[in-house]
Amino acid sequence: MATHEEITASLLAFQEGYNKNERLKIMNRDWDRVVLVQASDIPSQHTLELRNGELSVREGAPPRADLTVISDSETLADLFYGDITPTEPYMNGTLKIIGSEDDIVRLDFISLMIWGE
Amino acid sequence: MALKRVLTLRTVIATSAGLTLASSSFVAAVQVASFLAGDAAWLAILTAGFLCLGAACCFSELNARLPSAAGIRLYFSRAFNDRLALTISLLYMTVVMGVVGAESYVLAFVLNAAFPAVPPLAWILVMFMVVTAMNIRGVKIAGTFQELITCGLMGSLLVLGFMALSKVNFHLTGPFATGGLPAFISAVAVGVFLFVGFEWVTPLAEEVTHSRQVSRGMLLAVGLLSVVYALFTVAMTATTPRQALVASPAPQVVFARNVLGPAGVIWMVILSLAASITTFNAGLISVSRFVYASAREYVLPPVFSRLSMRFFTPWVAILTVFATGVIISLVVLVTHRYLVLVNLAAAIEAIVYALAGLAVIRLRQKDRRTGGIFVPVITALVFAGLAVAVMLTDLYVLPCLVAGFAIMWWYVYRVVPVLKSRYQPRRPSRRRPVAGTAEAGCEKS
Secondary structure, X not given: OOOHXXXXXXXXXXXXXXXXXXXXXXXXXXXXXXXXXXXXXXOOEEEEEEEOOEEEEEEOOOOEEOEEEEEOHHHHHHHHHOOOOOHHHHHOOOOEEEOOHHHHHHHHHHHHHHHOO | OEEOOOEOHHHHHHHHHHHHOOHHHHHHHHHHHHHOOOOOHHHHHHHHHHHHHHHHHHHHHHHHHOOOOOOHHHHHHHHOOHHHHHHHHHHHHHHHHHHHHHHHHHHHHHHHHHOOOOOHHHXXXXXXXXXXXXXXXXXXXXXXXXXXXXXXXXXXXXXHHHHHHHHOOOOOOOOOOOOOHHHHHHHHHHHHHHHOOHHHHHHHHHOEOOOHHHHHHHHHHHHHHHHHHHHHHHHHHHHOOHHHHHHOOOHHHHHHHHHHOHHXXXXXXXXXXXXXXXHHHHHHHHHHHHHHHHHHOOOOOHHHHOOOXXXXXXXXXXXXXXXXXXXXXXXXXXXXXXXXXXXXXXXXXXXXXXXHHHHHHHHHHHHOOOOOOHHHHHHHHHHHHHHHHHHHHOOOHHHHHHHHHHHHHHHHHHHHHHHHHHHOOOOOOOOOOOOOOHHHOOEOO
């Protein structure tokens, strides 16, 4: 089981990877979304916010989310560190993403661009 | 915290019914009628619809437990095991491609009836290219547009049905003459094809305002479809010679011409186009997304997970599906064996519904939950029986299914482990011991 701090660190690593990728920022300029990242086994909530192509990370839940990513703390930490792809836990039901299908594909794409296959 | 969810019950019903209503449905409806002695197709269709309600209940429960776009892949993986789930999903997606092939063939003949100068092959290529371009650009049929299409289609079919029946003063020949139990069972088994795809609406579970709406929407859609199909099929067989309907790959056009003349043909061409566009598009999107997701988990080579940098769509997967669809359509065009694909789809759908019933029972056992056992048991038994009935009706179906299952089983057991060992990255974990994080740029709220 990962801790809340480990999830925070993984999200910051994700943010760092994102911010280094100028092409990704340009591609997401028109994709303003608020993503809630919630652990199912520990009390841990984070908000990822994409606005004008810039990604910010906050602890706590947003008032309104476009996408909600729910999984156990270990999977979340592995996922945002890029140690695993989102598809496998999504297909076996460990990872739940609530939102539109297009947004889910876009999130997967961002992960692919940051961490590679 | 609130989530922006946008789809309503009306959209769910329209999507479920819209995905199911296709041009090839009319071919299946005529096939159902051809098994029976009199104008008793309505009995077989309502029975098939009633049985599909049981399957819809099972899908509702599975969707409530595991609300995910992964659908049967996740349900069967949790209930049985991942390899069986993958084998069935691969086989199911292959058959969906076959349905798309049959659909394009039927629609090409519908359009050829209106514009005889253009050969069916040209229509097939144009349709595939249009839908592929839509898929690559990420164009989706909006909820409101889907509602309009489905309402227009159902309304038109009802009006056309009543107009046709009024021509014969609502006189039916042998409305209860089924011609015996074996014939009736065969008719019901093929009738399942009429409802193929109602459960494709389950991926919307992540987008609706209340998750129960998907369950209610599926049940209402199956009920509405049963009534519309029953009325329209009886109208077709009561007013048009059965031999003429059975002999044509576009029986709805033969019927419309018989009832309303050239105006009827134009009306039916528009209806068929509207019916096909949603099924065709949804079929191609489902398969291409499945190919993409499979490549992301190294079930297929990673080349299929390439995304368009401009449109954020899996272009390699979409083009592969395009090429496969065109090849299947060409084979159907040369062999004229579109009914094999219709029956194959009815059989695999019956198998999937039977497995859905078993999955409900198995998941209840695993979670030690109680619940009425009647619906899942009856669903599993009835649809297993209907799958056998389809196989006995069309002798091509069993060898095709056995061969398909054997190939997929071999692929899952032999090829997938090789792909995973070759492509799955073996990189060291990026995780590091955690120090203070707030200072590193994370705001506390």
